[in-house]
Amino acid sequence: MMTPVQQVVMAIIQITVLVSIILLIVPLMTFAERKVIGYIQVRLGATRQAGGIRGFAAGINKLSWAMGRIPILSFFRGLPVFAADGLKLLLKEDIVPDRADRFVFVIAPVICMIPAFATFAVICFYPGTLFTFPTTFPIIGGLPFTGFLTDINVGLLYIMAVGSIGVYGIVLGGWASNSKYPLLGGLRSAAQIISYEIPLSLSLLVAVVLSGTLNFRELSLYLAGVPMVTAAGEIVQMPLIAAIPLFFGFFFYITCGFAETNRVPFDLAEAETELVSGFHTEYSGMKFAWFMLAEYANMMAVSAIAAGFFLGGHYLLPFGLQRFVPDSIPFLAQPSLLFFFGKVFFLLFTFLWVRATLPRYRYDQLMSVGWKWLIPVTLVNLVIAATIRLIF
């Protein structure tokens, strides 16, 4: 049993790791976005950086040029761009327009960012102990480092609750700017996010109906299709036929996830051709960076939830097909951090892939897809899932 001091130290270490992972993946994601979309559109994307520190940037550019001759490394040319982007945002002047509501203008990006980070508190990256600290460590010696920050039994409810707070940041940011484009962008975004929240919750309910739990770790283990021991001590296993609603639920969830994070094809809030840049038109410098950080962190959260519930979580095969992998295979039959992150990165890649492939929806199309198509279809999917749960 851990003492309170040990618990706090342990939590701080885990939070530090978690926040650093988010803060590392988000800038890498912006770099990947440029490169992936570049390659899909048959161009190179970022290959070099302009520099304020002249000699330093020139040296890096020379290295990038040399990297271009080596097949795989040539993709990573311009990798320092992601650090340069962050540095630039930090060094940019932070403008608060005269007519803006100063207080709301400042807190809006923070309101947007905190739920995006807080979602990760219940996401289970690995269903157990990753490693144990050596006993020589001062306070936390001999304690396990778990693959999740906390294991509350209302994990999914928490995700749904916290995830819907982010929209306040967008609306308040749009309103506080006191400018026409951000106001319209904020309103659009609010209507869009609340419209897609219903099918989003309904498609997540499929997972709850099938497993009968809200705990993220138990959900992901159960939906992977491996035999799982419940808190009551009995062994349960998902029936194979449950893979059908799970399979459709995945696509509905991802569609709604795209809309919730304001990504193409649903990025009406940031439609450059009509609204300049949507709700963050007036934002600059670090405040703009927090909005971007929130958007990318939300994308990561959506990917992690989709991977955890629908794509088999910590196991190799998605949709409950893991049962066909015999236990005797050493690596593939075991849960692994690698599988989970592999799925998350694949889904993050899908975000970019879709962005480079699909055009933007028109606003009335967006609303009809959400209200007339997704809600009935997710309800039917939920009924199918409930039937399967009751019969099998």
Place this chain on the structure above:
Amino acid sequence: MQGYAPILLLIAISLTLPALVWSLSRLIRPSFYSVSKHSTYECGIATTTDAREKFSVRYYLVAVLFLVFDVETVFLLPWALQMKELWIFGLVEMGIFLFLLLIGYAYIWSKGALNWE
């Protein structure tokens, strides 16, 4: 309640993060005031009116509908958790509830509340 302490800690840390970075950025970034730079952006022309005029927002209806359907999902959640235990009782209750909801849904659809022009 023990499981919730790390969440509070995470929120506290993600609150201090912007504060820290903003203070750091304040030290190293330039900050010069100019009237046109700090005016509201309006495609290059001078700002004429306030953005917060009264105008009809079509999203009001969406907000009302959202409220109805969000309550629905909240209501579905406990049933989804206890489905095996409630069995036929839960099934009938949920069937009646969803039936009523679908009547309302068909009604707003037929009234054209879901159409955008």
